[in-house]
Amino acid sequence: MVVLFIFLLGLIFGSFANVLIYRLPLGLTLSGRSYCPSCKNKISWFDNVPLLSFFLLRRKCRSCNQKISFQYPLVEFICGLGFVLMYLLFINLSNSFLVSIKGNIGFWVLPYLLFIFVILLAIFVIDLKKRIIPDGLSYALLIIVLIYLLIAKDIFFVNLFSGFVCSLFLLFLHLVTKGKGMGLGDVKFVLFGGMFFGFPLSLLWLFVSFLTGALVGVILILVKKAKFGKEIAFGPFLIIGFYLTLIWGETILKLLF
Numbered sequence: 001m002v003v004l005f006i007f008l009l010g011l012i013f014g015s016f017a018n019v020l021i022y023r024l025p026l027g028l029t030l031s032g033r034s035y036c037p038s039c040k041n042k043i044s045w046f047d048n049v050p051l052l053s054f055f056l057l058r059r060k061c062r063s064c065n066q067k068i069s070f071q072y073p074l075v076e077f078i079c080g081l082g083f084v085l086m087y088l089l090f091i092n093l094s095n096s097f098l099v100s101i102k103g104n105i106g107f108w109v110l111p112y113l114l115f116i117f118v119i120l121l122a123i124f125v126i127d128l129k130k131r132i133i134p135d136g137l138s139y140a141l142l143i144i145v146l147i148y149l150l151i152a153k154d155i156f157f158v159n160l161f162s163g164f165v166c167s168l169f170l171l172f173l174h175l176v177t178k179g180k181g182m183g184l185g186d187v188k189f190v191l192f193g194g195m196f197f198g199f200p201l202s203l204l205w206l207f208v209s210f211l212t213g214a215l216v217g218v219i220l221i222l223v224k225k226a227k228f229g230k231e232i233a234f235g236p237f238l239i240i241g242f243y244l245t246l247i248w249g250e251t252i253l254k255l256l257f
C-alpha cells in the first residue's frame with residue numbers, strides 16, 4: 001500500500017517535472033494552468049491526470065487533435081519508479097552514507113532524496129534535449145543541500161570544500177576545452193553534487209560519470225549515432241553517475257581500496 005502511494009506521488013511530481021522541462025528553457029513562469037503546446041488551450045483537470053490521461057485521450061489533444069509527446073507519460077512513469085526506488089533505499093538502509101544522512105535528519109532523508117530526484121529528472125531531460133542546465137534548478141539543489149549541511153554541522157566545511165573542488169575541476173576542463181567539452185551549466189551543477197557527497201564519494205561520483213560518459217560515447221560512435229569530437233551533453237551522465245554512486249559508491253570504494 002505504501003509503495004503504491006509513493007508511486008502515485010511520484011507520478012504527480014513527474015507531471016510537475018514535465019512542467020519544469022517544458023517551461024524553464026522557454027523562460028516561462030511556473031504558475032498558471034497547463035496548456036497544450038500546440039493550440040495553447042488550457043487543459044482541464046480530468047485531461048491532466050498523470051499517465052492515465054495520455055492513454056484515455058489516445059495521445060491526442062482534446063481541442064486540436066495534435067499528438068502528445070511520449071515524453072510526458074515516460075517522465076511521469078520514471079518519476080514514479082524513482083520515488084519507489086528512493087523509498088526502498090530509505091526503508092532498507094544498508095549503506096553507511098545514507099545511514100549518516102538519516103542520522104542527521106531522521107525521516108527527512110526521504111523527502112530530501114525525493115526532492116533531489118524530481119529536480120535531477122528535469123535536468124536530465126532538459127540537458128538531453130536542449131544541452132543546457134537551467135540555473136534555477138542548480139540553485140534549488142544548492143539551497144536544499146545547504147539546508148541539510150547547516151543541520152548536519154559536522155560535515156559542513158568538508159562537503160562545501162568538496163563541492164568547490166568538483167566545480168573547479170570542471171571549470172578547469174571548461175577552460176582548457178574552450179567551452180566545448182564542459183558547459184558552465186555543468187560547472188554550477190557539480191557544486192551541488194560535491195556538497196551532497198562530500199569526501200571521498202564526490203570524487204568517485206565524477207570518476208563514475210566520466211567513465212559512463214566515455215563508455216556511452218564510444219558505443220554511440222560505434223553504432224554511428226555520434227561523431228568523434230562532437231559534443232554530447234554531460235549532465236545526463238553526471239545524473240546517472242549520481243545514482244550509481246548513491247547506491248553502490250561505498251561498495252565500489254571498498255573494492256578499490
Ligand SMILES: [Zn+2]
Pocket residue numbers: 036037038039040041061062063064065066
Ligand atoms: Zn491542442
